[in-house]
Amino acid sequence: MRLRHKPWAKDYMQAQEHVFITHPETLKGNWKAEFGNDHPLFIEVGSGKGQFILGMAKQFPDVNFIAIELFESVAVSIVQKLVETPMPNVRVLTVDAKQLVDYFEAGEVDRVYLNFSDPWPKTRHAKRRLTYKTFLATYEAVLPRGGEIHFKTDNRGLFEYSLESMSQYGMYFTDISLDLHVNEPADNVRTEYEERFSAMGQPIYRMEAAFRPKI
16 A cells, blocks of 8 residues: 555544544553443454444444554544544554554453455565464454454465464464355455455455464
8 A cells, every 4th residue: 555644644633532542552451441331342453544444333333443553644544534424432543563462451352353464475574464473472462362363355375374374373263265255244344455356356365263262
């Protein structure tokens, strides 16, 4: 994704305190209080412009969602949409996924979504892939025992790598699709990239993977 710098983005987002969390570390262990309920908490790492997470939030109003997008110039699109169409069950963070344990207590997140992550195709960049073992350890640290990752991509190489990485980590798979849109579930929420690649005839790969409870 080519980023267009938006120098006004940071100030704009910080003015939307009801949507954008400027100091998420202060809410570690207190996200239920932030949302004002005890609903499940789902996060999406790499939310882009927010089509997926906003669609999910609309479809599942009894779930709290947090959009995590590293780049302010991208995340501002989500905040703008939430200003135009308020959704009380969504918050936005601009943080690095490597530091999730700084913002969430153990077991505080109920599910992690990874959608169309950067494949980082060169072998020397494998550690940057969001399904590399160090990232998996981070997700496991904030998920409950047996917590799940739901993953979608158009990149077969990344999909195969992720299956192997998760399997080697000790995870197991509860659902795998090599062409999601052949029999697309009625409740599937498409991302921007998903719509684009599907229109080009590109298969969409999807899986649900779970961590094994530690003895």
